[in-house]
Amino acid sequence: MTGSRRGPWLSATVGALVGVAIAAATLWRWHEIASAEAWLNAHLVNAVGLADAKSIGAAVIFPLDQRWVGFMVSSGCSVAMLLIPPIVLASTLIGFRRITVSRGLNALAMAVVLLVTVNQLRLAAVVVSMQTWGFRLGYERSHVLIGSVITTAGLIAVTILFVVLVSRTKRIRGAVAGVH
Numbered sequence: 001m002t003g004s005r006r007g008p009w010l011s012a013t014v015g016a017l018v019g020v021a022i023a024a025a026t027l028w029r030w031h032e033i034a035s036a037e038a039w040l041n042a043h044l045v046n047a048v049g050l051a052d053a054k055s056i057g058a059a060v061i062f063p064l065d066q067r068w069v070g071f072m073v074s075s076g077c078s079v080a081m082l083l084i085p086p087i088v089l090a091s092t093l094i095g096f097r098r099i100t101v102s103r104g105l106n107a108l109a110m111a112v113v114l115l116v117t118v119n120q121l122r123l124a125a126v127v128v129s130m131q132t133w134g135f136r137l138g139y140e141r142s143h144v145l146i147g148s149v150i151t152t153a154g155l156i157a158v159t160i161l162f163v164v165l166v167s168r169t170k171r172i173r174g175a176v177a178g179v180h
Contacts, residue, residue, distance in 0.1 A: 015095015019088035026087065030080040034058035034073040037116075041073075041123040050127050062127060069135050071126055071143075079119040082155070086111035086162055099166050107165035111158050118154030122147045 026033065038055040042062075045053040051062035053070075058078075061070030075081070086108055094104040129142030 011097065012092065012095040016088065016092045018095070019091025022091070023084040023087050026080050026083055030075050030078055031058060033080040034075070034078040037078060037119065037123070038073045040116075041120055041127075044120055045124055045127050048124075050124065051131065053127065060123065060127070064130060064135060069130065071123075071130075071139065073123070077119075077123075079115050082115045082119070083112060086115075086158075089162075090166070093166055103166060107162050110165060111162050114154065114158045114161065118150060118158070121154075122150045125150060 035055070035058045038058045038060045041060050042053040042055040045051050045060070045062065051064075053060055053062040055061075058073045059070050060073070061068050063069075090099075090104040090108040090111075093099045094101055099107075125146050126139065126142040129146060130138035132138055133141060
């Protein structure tokens, strides 16, 4: 009887520890993640024709008013920090066996893709703002105001979708609601 009580807690603890380990590795490697984000953003900005952007490490640079300007994807601006909650939550829910491994991984994959997308939109907004209002004013407006709105809206959407994906129940085919 004692073993059966430990089982769920042991698997939950292992799940949580796996999530914390992956989250710690994400934090540990944030600069590599930020460099990948800068590379992706430079390619996105080029692909949509916003600017002739390039990435150097974790920096995105582009020409503006006869000179090269840009911004650095810092630890606070990287998606790395935003990935930690869904990683830990999904692994803990899997560990508690509240959700299946496939459901947890699907929800986590959706969260990662959407968070990266939202952060790329925010970084692209920095480029557009700097082109529109100049280097200093454009950076300030996009980083503080526009970027915060994009990130907040994105986080709300990701949270809602994550909760929906991990909490939906299987429907029995042909079942009528409320009839068992």
